Structures are given as C-alpha cells and as structure tokens.
Amino acid sequence: MSEPTTSDSKPCWRSFDSSAELDAALAAHLAGALRADIARRGAGSLALSGGNTPQAMFRALSREQLPWTEVALTLVDERWVDSGHADSNERLLRDNLLQNAAATARLAGLKTPHPRATEGEGEANARVAALPRPFTAVVLGMGGDGHTASWFPQAANLHRLLDSRGTDLVAATEPVTAPHARMTLTLPAVLASGEIIVHITGDEKKAVLGEAIARGYPIAAILQQTQPPVSIWWAPQ
Numbered sequence: 746m747s748e749p750t751t752s753d754s755k756p757c758w759r760s761f762d763s764s765a766e767l768d769a770a771l772a773a774h775l776a777g778a779l780r781a782d783i784a785r786r787g788a789g790s791l792a793l794s795g796g797n798t799p800q801a802m803f804r805a806l807s808r809e810q811l812p813w814t815e816v817a818l819t820l821v822d823e824r825w826v827d828s829g830h831a832d833s834n835e836r837l838l839r840d841n842l843l844q845n846a847a848a849t850a851r852l853a854g855l856k857t858p859h860p861r862a863t864e865g866e867g868e869a870n871a872r873v874a875a876l877p878r879p880f881t882a883v884v885l886g887m888g889g890d891g892h893t894a895s896w897f898p899q900a901a902n903l904h905r906l907l908d909s910r911g912t913d914l915v916a917a918t919e920p921v922t923a924p925h926a927r928m929t930l931t932l933p934a935v936l937a938s939g940e941i942i943v944h945i946t947g948d949e950k951k952a953v954l955g956e957a958i959a960r961g962y963p964i965a966a967i968l969q970q971t972q973p974p975v976s977i978w979w980a981p982q
C-alpha cells in the first residue's frame with residue numbers, strides 16, 4: 746500500500762493493492778472512528794452510500810465489535826423505491842451491514858411512504874435532523890460521470906443540492922441519467938461530518954476523479970473542501 750499524500754488543499758489518497766485490503770482497512774477505520782465518537786459523546790453515526798462498491802466493506806464492518814446500539818446509520822442517498830426493491834439502498838444496507846454484530850445498530854432510511862420523493866422531503870429531513878450529528882463519517886461513492894451522493898450533473902436542482910448556505914439536510918432530485926427519483930443529502934449535510942471518505946475502485950474512476958475539478962463534476966464540491974478532512978480510498982478493481 747502506498748503512503749498517503751496530504752497537503753492543505755488536496756485530499757489524502759489511500760491506495761491499496763486490492764479491494765479486499767481496502768475493504769478490511771476501511772471497515773477497521775470506520776469502527777475505530779465510531780468507538781472514539783461513542784467514547785467522546787456517547788453516540789456514533791455514519792452516512793453511507795449504496796451502489797456495488799461498498800457492499801463487501803459493509804459486510805466486514807458488520808463483524809466489528811463495538812457498541813452498535815449506540816450507532817445510528819443513514820444513507821447518503823436513496824432511490825425512490827420500496828425498501829424491498831432490488832434498487833433500494835436501504836435494502837442493501839440491511840442485507841450487508843445490519844447483520845452480525847451490527848444487527849443492533851439503528852437505521853434511519855431516507856425513503857418515506859410518500860408516493861413522490863418531493864413529498865417526502867419534510868419527513869426525511871426530520872429523520873436526519875434527529876441523528877447524532879455531526880456524523881462520525883460520511884462515505885461517498887462516485888459514478889463514472891463524476892456524480893456522488895445523488896448529485897447528478899444533469900439534475901435541474903443541482904444548485905440547490907450543492908448550496909453550501911442551504912438549510913435543508915436532504916432534498917429530492919431527478920437524476921435524469923439514472924433510474925428512479927432520489928432523496929439525497931445536500932452538500933451542507935455531508936460537510937457536517939468528522940470526516941468524508943470517497944470510496945472508489947478501478948482506473949476509470951481514478952481518472953474521473955483526476956478530471957473532476959477541471960471539468961466541474963459534482964464530486965468537485967467535495968474534493969475542494971478542506972474541512973472536514975477528505976480522504977480517497979482506492980484500489981484496482
């Protein structure tokens with residue numbers, strides 16, 4: 746594993762030889778951060794992304810021994826589908842993380858019973874507002890188009906999602922280039938965290954990340970931050 750490089754203005758890179766090594770290290774890192782937060786303030790919280798990349802890491806994290814009853818989990822974003830749907834990020838979290846030692850953690854999902862995501866904004870905001878915050882950590886994924894969370898380049902309300910002075914913790918959005926309306930944390934909600942971790946694999950995503958700031962991809966909103974600390978955890982596919 747190469748050593749991370751850091752500077753005041755650039756995120757720290759953590760590069761691993763394999764996804765298995767990355768998953769084990771990230772699970773251990775998050776468990777350590779949760780233990781420290783629980784010792785400090787009696788509670789820990791994580792906002793986690795869906796997608797394919799984090800699933801094995803979730804399974805590793807589920808086996809970490811810590812006071813999971815003091816841990817609250819939520820999602821960085823959710824697709825507007827029922828919680829049993831194959832595309833549900835809540836289902837993904839329940840199947841992979843809320844297992845083993847982590848079965849007693851509390852999950853505050855972003856999907857409400859409302860037919861439209863826009864109608865669920867109030868309830869989803871209230872759920873996130875009730876969590877122990879700042880989050881212990883936020884773990885972001887990234888798509889090949891440079892979207893992170895559900896901040897899609899073509900979304901009509903992208904400016905609202907990325908408004909650093911906005912007061913909403915979550916907002917509904919139509920991704921345009923991907924299925925399902927979404928509920929997503931906003932930029933200020935993601936930034937209210939002890940740290941932000943970008944978890945990606947493969948050379949293609951590494952290249953996208955390299956272009957992100959120059960091309961104005963939504964993930965640039967994270968890469969340009971210095972507070973909280975941002976780290977990029979990467980391994981080849």
Ligand SMILES: O=C(O)[C@H](O)[C@@H](O)[C@H](O)[C@H](O)COP(=O)(O)O
Nearest residue numbers: 794795796797798886887888894
């Ligand atoms: O769509 C979601 O639910 C996500 O939260 C999204 O932002 C995801 O992290 C990326 O699309 C990467 O997805 P993959 O890991 O499947 O490439």
